[in-house]
Each structure stands twice: as C-alpha cells, then as structure tokens.
Amino acid sequence: MTDLILQALFSGLLVGSVYALVALGLALSFGAMRIINLAHGELVLLAAYCAYVVEARAGLDPYLAIPLALVVVSVVCAALFLMIDRIREHRELNSLILTFGIGIVLTNAILLVFASDVRTTASPQLQDATSIGPVYAMNGEIVAFGVSLALMVALWWWLKKSWYGRAVRAVSSNRAAATLMGISPVRTELVSFLVAGALASFAGVALYTMSVVQPALGHALTVKAFIVTVLAGVGSIPGVFLAAILLGVTEALTVTLASSALQELAGMVLFLLVLFLLPNGLFGARARRG
Amino acid sequence: MLETQNLRAGYGHITVLWDLSLTFREGALTAIVGPNGAGKTTLLRALTGLIPHKGEIRLGGERLAGKTWDLAGQGIVMVPEGRLVFRDMSVEENLCLGAYPKRCRGDLSPGLDRVYGLFPRLRERRGQMAGSLSGGEAQMLAMGRGLMSQPKILLIDEPSLGLAPVIVSEVFDIIARLKEAGTTILLVEQNTRVALSVADDVHLLRGGQVRLSAPAAQVDLDHLHDLYFAREAQSA
Numbered sequence: 001m002t003d004l005i006l007q008a009l010f011s012g013l014l015v016g017s018v019y020a021l022v023a024l025g026l027a028l029s030f031g032a033m034r035i036i037n038l039a040h041g042e043l044v045l046l047a048a049y050c051a052y053v054v055e056a057r058a059g060l061d062p063y064l065a066i067p068l069a070l071v072v073v074s075v076v077c078a079a080l081f082l083m084i085d086r087i088r089e090h091r092e093l094n095s096l097i098l099t100f101g102i103g104i105v106l107t108n109a110i111l112l113v114f115a116s117d118v119r120t121t122a123s124p125q126l127q128d129a130t131s132i133g134p135v136y137a138m139n140g141e142i143v144a145f146g147v148s149l150a151l152m153v154a155l156w157w158w159l160k161k162s163w164y165g166r167a168v169r170a171v172s173s174n175r176a177a178a179t180l181m182g183i184s185p186v187r188t189e190l191v192s193f194l195v196a197g198a199l200a201s202f203a204g205v206a207l208y209t210m211s212v213v214q215p216a217l218g219h220a221l222t223v224k225a226f227i228v229t230v231l232a233g234v235g236s237i238p239g240v241f242l243a244a245i246l247l248g249v250t251e252a253l254t255v256t257l258a259s260s261a262l263q264e265l266a267g268m269v270l271f272l273l274v275l276f277l278l279p280n281g282l283f284g285a286r287a288r289r290g
Numbered sequence: 291m292l293e294t295q296n297l298r299a300g301y302g303h304i305t306v307l308w309d310l311s312l313t314f315r316e317g318a319l320t321a322i323v324g325p326n327g328a329g330k331t332t333l334l335r336a337l338t339g340l341i342p343h344k345g346e347i348r349l350g351g352e353r354l355a356g357k358t359w360d361l362a363g364q365g366i367v368m369v370p371e372g373r374l375v376f377r378d379m380s381v382e383e384n385l386c387l388g389a390y391p392k393r394c395r396g397d398l399s400p401g402l403d404r405v406y407g408l409f410p411r412l413r414e415r416r417g418q419m420a421g422s423l424s425g426g427e428a429q430m431l432a433m434g435r436g437l438m439s440q441p442k443i444l445l446i447d448e449p450s451l452g453l454a455p456v457i458v459s460e461v462f463d464i465i466a467r468l469k470e471a472g473t474t475i476l477l478v479e480q481n482t483r484v485a486l487s488v489a490d491d492v493h494l495l496r497g498g499q500v501r502l503s504a505p506a507a508q509v510d511l512d513h514l515h516d517l518y519f520a521r522e523a524q525s526a
Contacts, residue, residue, distance in 0.1 A: 042495050163390065165347065177374035180338065182391040183363035220419055 003134055005201055008256040009249055010135040010206075015211065017148035020204040020241045022221055023228035024155060027240060030229075031172035032192035035084060035095040039103035041221030042110075043073050043197055047204025048213040049110055052119045055208075062209050063143075069201040076106070077197035081190055103218060111215040111222025120212040139267035146204035151202055156237050168192045220264065227271045233281020243282060247269070291474055292337075292366075296345035296383035299336035308498045309345065314443065314491075319465070319475040321489035321506070323482045325518055328495040329494075330478040331371060334445050336478075339370045363391040365442030371434040371451060375426050377421030381412055383433055384420050388438025398446040405434040408464060413428065424458035433464065443474045450481050462488055482514055494518065 024039045039041075047069035054065035080102060089095045121127065126140035159165040167188045170178035175185055207213060224247060231243035247267055254266035272279065292314040295499075300306040306329045312318045322330050336343040336472050339358040342354070347354045354361065376384050385405055389398050406413035415423065420431060429449055434446050445463065449480045450458045466488045469475055479485035486492065494502040494517050501517045502509070515521075 009349075163395065166383070166387055167390065169379060171377050174374055177370065177376060179340075179358045180362060180370060180374070180389075181387050181435070182359045182519040183387075184357070184359045264463050 003255050005253070007135050008252040010132075010137065011141070012252035013245050013251030014137060014141040014248070015252070016146045016245035018203050018206050018210070018243070019205070019224050019228055019248055020244035021151060021199050022154070023225040023232070023240050023244055024237065025199040025203070025226040026222070027229050027232075028155075028168070028192050028199070030195040031216075033063045033084070034092055034094075034187045036099070036221055036226070037080070037193075038096060038099040038195070039080065039106060039218075040099075040196070040200060040220035042103045042106035042221070043076060043200040044107065044207065044221050045110060045215070045218040046076060046202040047073050047201040048208040048217075049114055049119075049204075050201075051121075051205045052114070052210040055121060055123065056119070062123065062126070062205060065142070065208075066201065066205050069205055070198055073197045073204075074194055076269045077193050078190070080106060081193045085186065085189075088225060104174050107218050110218075114215065116215055118212045118214045118259070119208070121209045122134050126209050138210060140209035144210045147202060147206060151199065152237055152241060155195075155199070159237075164188075164191050168195075224267065227267055230271065231274050231282055233278075233283045236283065239257055239281075239283035246282075291350060292476070293348045294337075295343065296343050297333075297336060297343055297347065299332060299341055299343040301332075301341065306498050307343075310481065310500060312493060312500065312503070312510075314474065314476055316474050317469075317472055318490040319469040319477060319488055320491045320493065321477045321479060322484040322493050322495055323479060323485050323514070323518070324495035324501075329498040330495055331447060332498075333495070334368060334447050334476075334478055337428070337445060338362075338366055338477065362439060365440070366445065367436045367439040367441035367443070367448070368445040369432045369436040369447065371447040373425075373428040375423070375428050375431050375435070379416050379420060381420055381431055382416040384435050384506070385412070385438050388435035389440075391439055394438065394440050398512070401438050401440075405437055408467065409434050409438075421493065425453050426461065429453065429457075429461055429477040430464070433461075433468075437468070437473070443446065443476055444468070445478070447475045447478045449477070449478065450479060450484060458484060481510065482518065486511065486514075496520065 008208040022044055024035060029035065029037050037088040050072055051065040053059050054068060055062040083098060084095050121140060126138065128139050129136045130139060130142065155218055159169055168191060170181065171185050171188045179185055228240060228244045228247055231246060232239040243277045247270065249268050250266050251263045253261050294310050294312045294379060297310040298305060298307055298310060299409065335341045339356060339361045349364065376387065385402060386398055389395055389401060399420060410415050411427055412430055412434055415427065449461050453461065462484050465475065466476065477485060486506050486509060487505040492504055492506050493500055494514060
C-alpha cells in the first residue's frame with residue numbers, strides 16, 4: 001500500500017510538471033493582456049496531435065514534432081491574437097466568448113481530421129519503465145519532467161533578464177507606465193501570447209509521449225490550467241509549479257485509492273476548497289494593483 | 291529644443307488646449323503652472339503622444355510624430371503624475387526598465403550609479419519591491435527611472451502631489467540638481483512658489499491658453515497669482 005501511494009505521489013509529480021507548463025502559458029497571456037485564453041488547452045492538444053502525425057503517419061520520433069508543433073501553434077496563436085486585438089469594447093469579457101468559440105472550433109477540427117480515437121505514443125523506448133528506488137516511471141514521463149523543469153527555468157530567466165521578458169512583466173504590472181518607458185503594449189502582448197503558445201507546444205508533445213490524448217481533452221486541460229493558476233494565487237513560477245504538482249498528486253492519489261472516474265472530480269473539489277478557504281491562492285498573499 | 295506651434299488637443303469633442311505655441315529651451319527648466327483644469331497635464335499627454343493633437347510639435351527642429359513608446363525612444367520622457375512605478379518589481383528592476391529604449395541598453399551600471407548618486411535612498415532600497423516605497427521615495431524612483439531613458443527632455447508631472455512639505459523640498463532640491471547637471475526639464479506644478487524657485491522660464495496656463503510667458507526671475511508672484519485666479523490686478 002505504501003508503495004502504491006509513493007507511486008501515486010511520483011506519477012503526480014511527473015504529470016504535474018506538464019500541468020505547470022500549461023498553466024504558465026495561460027498565466028502569461030493573462031498577465032500581459034488581461035484576458036483568459038479559453039482555447040489554451042486546445043493549443044496544447046494541437047501540439048499533441050502534431051506529435052501523433054509525426055510518429056504515426058510519418059514514422060519518426062515524436063520529439064521531432066516539436067518544431068512542427070511550434071510552427072502550427074504559433075500560427076494559430078497569431079491568428080487568435082489578431083482576432084482578440086480587433087475587439088474594441090469590453091475586451092476581458094468578449095475575449096472569453098471569442099476564445100471559448102475558437103476552442104470549440106479547434107476541438108471539432110481535430111475530431112474531423114483525426115477521429116475520436118484515443119492516441120498515445122507507440123514507441124517502446126518511451127513506454128519502457130525505469131525504476132527509481134521503490135517507484136517506476138515511463139521514460140516518456142521522465143523526459144517530459146526534465147523538459148518541463150528546464151523550460152520553467154528558461155521562462156524564469158527570460159522574464160527576469162531579457163528585454164522582451166522585462167517588457168512582459170512591465171505591461172503586466174502597469175500598462176500605462178510601461179508605455180511611457182518606450183514599451184509597445186500591443187507588441188508585448190503578441191510576444192507573451194507567442195511564448196504562451198511555445199510553452200503549449202512543448203506541453204502538448206510531452207503529453208502525447210507520457211499519456212493519452214483525445215479530441216475532447218483540450219477543454220479539460222484549460223480547466224486544469226485554470227485550477228492551477230487559482231491554486232497558486234498571483235503568479236510566481238515556483239508557486240505555479242507547486243500548485244500544479246499538488247493537482248497532479250491529488251489526481252493520481254484519487255486514481256490509486258478510489259477510482260479513475262473520480263480523477264477530475266478530485267481536482268474540482270481541491271479547487272473549491274481553495275476558493276472557500278484560501279481565496280488568494282496557496283502562495284498569493286499580494287493583490288495585483290495598477 | 292522642444293517647440294509647439296498652434297498645438298490643439300483634447301478629449302473627443304472637447305478641446306482643452308487652444309493653439310499653444312511654446313518653446314522649451316535646451317538645458318533650461320521650464321515650469322508650466324496654472325489652476326486645476328488649465329490643461330497642464332493635457333499638454334504633457336499631447337507631447338508624449340498619449341492623446342492625438344493638431345498643430346506641430348518639433349524636437350530640435352524636426353517634427354515629432356508617433357506613438358508614446360516611439361517618442362520615449364526619441365528622448366521625450368515623462369515622469370507621470372502619481373509616479374506609476376512597477377509596484378511588484380524591485381527598485382533596481384524599475385530603474386532598468388527605464389533603459390528600455392534601444393539606444394539606452396547595453397551596460398546599465400554607469401546609469402544606475404548616476405541615479406544612485408542622485409538618490410542614495412534608492413541604492414539602500416534597490417532590492418525592495420517598489421510597492422513598499424513611501425510617496426517621496428516612489429517619486430524619486432519615477433524620476434530615476436526617467437533619467438535611465440537618457441531623456442532629451444524630461445517631463446515631470448506634479449512631483450509634489452501628495453507629499454509632505456519637507457519631502458517636497460527634498461524632491462525639488464534634486465530637480466534643481468538635475469537642471470544644473472544639464473538636463474532639459476519641463477515641470478508641471480500646481481505649487482507655484484516651489485515651481486518658481488527652481489524654474490528658468492515660466493508659462494502660466496489657464497483655460498487651455500497661455501496667459502503669461504516670462505523668465506522666472508522677472509515674474510512677480512502676486513501678479514502670477516492674480517493671473518492664476520483670474521483676479522483683476524488690484525495693484526500695479
């Protein structure tokens with residue numbers, strides 16, 4: 001029993017790191033643009049299906065899909081951005097409807113092209129399990145975890161040290177002041193949107209190599225990212241990472257101790273508990289201003 | 291240096307500035323004074339491209355046009371009313387963002403040293419979140435951030451707003467030192483007395499028009515106040 005629980009904790013940690021990537025993408029576009037991209041999960045899914053095409057249709061290693069996924073998701077992101085940028089009034093509210101609609105369109109486009117079958121990697125190397133002490137993990141999961149960690153460090157560095165990253169933080173913090181500092185807010189929004197798309201691309205390919213994907217998953221991913229963001233409170237990268245692992249572990253423990261049918265429910269219960277008991281999130285003591 | 295010719299600007303159908311023709315001399319501190327609603331802040335907003343204008347704005351003889359962020363890159367830098375610091379970033383990060391325009395990037399340490407030299411308090415608090423600063427410190431941070439943009443002209447909007455009198459004089463001491471260091475400054479201020487104490491030139495705005503333009507040394511404060519409050523001059 002202890003072994004099972006340990007295994008659940010470990011699996012939760014691994015899948016949680018990918019949830020963190022999805023959530024950071026959502027948080028990044030929210031920070032700079034003040035819009036919630038409800039199609040973000042579908043962007044992840046699009047990348048996952050890129051990996052499927054490269055592996056199952058072209059017969060190549062699924063990791064080779066990353067450049068393809070980056071291109072496809074960036075194009076969709078740019079198109080989405082142009083549509084959002086055309087909204088003139090009540091952007092926060094209207095963009096919810098717009099991105100929700102785009103999400104439905106993307107889901108159904110995927111359904112049309114790839115049918116509703118569940119897909120996952122067929123690569124024996126990725127599906128092979130490695131034992132680490134008392135627990136096991138698929139090689140695909142371990143790679144996904146490593147890549148997610150590396151991307152989070154890269155994102156942290158980018159936000160802290162690069163001029164584009166600084167601009168994203170400045171616009172998130174105080175749009176008017178950022179404009180006076182010579183920062184174009186619209187260009188910065190586009191950059192944040194594209195970086196969110198890049199994170200989604202990696203997350204999608206990772207998801208395909210460690211788990212199963214199907215066309216209806218996009219919506220569930222958006223909801224998970226949203227739960228993680230609220231759990232974390234105001235976005236710091238380590239906070240999002242810990243919240244994502246908490247969600248991953250909660251889901252994995254539910255599957256182990258109860259039933260996989262309750263997996264999504266457990267996440268929702270966690271979400272409601274935090275909303276009731278810690279409305280600022282687990283790590284968010286500060287409120288945003290300006 | 292910076293000139294406006296027949297500058298007209300406002301909000302929607304409401305015109306606030308009526309054909310202003312003003313000159314701001316290089317290396318000088320020009321104060322714009324006037325009562326609430328005179329159009330002082332509107333003038334700054336027009337100069338920085340935050341609102342559209344008619345007429346001409348010229349910097350060093352060349353006509354200026356563009357969005358706010360382009361103008362900041364060209365050296366028209368505003369220290370906004372209410373400071374508008376990036377509250378959830380550190381003092382030093384705020385200063386670094388001042389150097390965002392492409393021509394200011396590169397090695398930031400000489401610029402930072404200069405700002406810390408002017409504002410030793412900011413050096414003490416370099417790692418602190420800007421949201422935790424006092425009003426006076428935030429004003430210093432906003433000015434320091436503006437200096438990091440290597441302004442050709444620094445527009446300072448109401449620096450005394452909401453500050454205790456002792457802090458106001460500290461802030462104006464620093465403004466005077468910036469002027470001595472050769473920074474061209476356009477200062478918008480309601481507090482005419484402190485504005486006059488540091489200014490080279492003064493323009494009085496009321497109702498969106500210039501009522502008085504004179505070197506600060508020749509301005510009589512009582513006369514200025516008569517014009518300010520639109521009183522008939524009672525004594526010669």
